[in-house]
């Protein structure tokens with residue numbers, strides 16, 4: 240299978256992930272094998288009934304925010320995923336996320352805003368005109384993809400909900416439902432998966448609230464029905480399947496920073512000059528293009544989005560990694 244090919248080129252999970260992840264992964268596989276995970280989430284009927292079917296979503300191409308790179312194939316983008324709630328292998332989410340129920344779905348928006356509210360996805364879709372933008376996405380593990388996302392600048396939402404003067408950060412919380420998500424039983428992260436941005440990062444027009452990809456609604460494994468995409472940061476900042484957006488005065492605690500603070504900082508800007516403690520970040524492999532015998536390509540500062548540099552002027556990016 241295609242995924243085995245990629246796995247072959249990459250470091251084994253035990254080399255790139257903390258020990259806790261390797262252990263959790265073993266547990267996950269054991270549970271699958273002895274059948275304690277089958278009852279609701281992984282029953283055959285749930286697998287068969289593919290609730291992950293997508294709907295067309297038309298959007299105006301935004302040429303300013305369209306990378307010149309060749310888009311990753313839909314198949315690669317939907318079968319090579321990181322979504323630990325659905326398992327630790329790249330090929331797990333495509334299978335185990337099929338039965339995630341994404342309708343009805345609401346997102347709670349609260350914290351430092353004038354009027355806290357709860358929005359369903361249909362209202363989110365109507366908040367601003369939909370755009371299609373081809374963005375590079377660079378995973379901290381050293382691979383990248385180029386995906387045509389559908390959504391709009393997160394700043395459109397910020398503008399509509401009117402944060403108070405105390406809103407300095409935004410916290411993103413994603414769904415953690417053990418009944419639907421087999422990986423939530425593992426101790427790899429402290430669930431739910433949370434992420435955060437400084438308010439000026441969240442307001443940068445590149446930061447995107449995403450409801451679709453490849454002209455369709457998001458597939459479950461890519462974060463249906465709504466996620467955030469921050470293209471100049473490592474992929475883990477782009478949280479999937481959001482259930483809450485909270486505006487805060489203090490920096491939010493993020494799931495990866497909590498689990499391994501010396502490896503995953505709050506900022507997580509793509510930076511070829513700052514190595515991960517256990518591997519270099521200077522190069523990357525483009526999924527579907529850079530094969531086993533190709534040289535990896537050079538990783539670009541801010542993932543090739545230099546327009547965000549002014550957000551960090553005067554900051555030591557080694558210290559604030």
Ligand SMILES: Nc1nc2c(c(=O)[nH]1)N[C@H]1C(S)=C(S)[C@@H](COP(=O)(O)O)O[C@H]1N2
Nearest residue numbers: 320321322323378413432474475477478479
């Ligand atoms: N809720 C949630 N969001 C998540 C993750 C996750 O495990 N759970 N993984 C992150 C990581 S590490 C990456 S690289 C991207 C991958 O997004 P993609 O599968 O759509 O390419 O999603 C991010 N968002």
Ligand SMILES: [Mo]
Nearest residue numbers: 378379474475
């Ligand atoms: Mo990632």
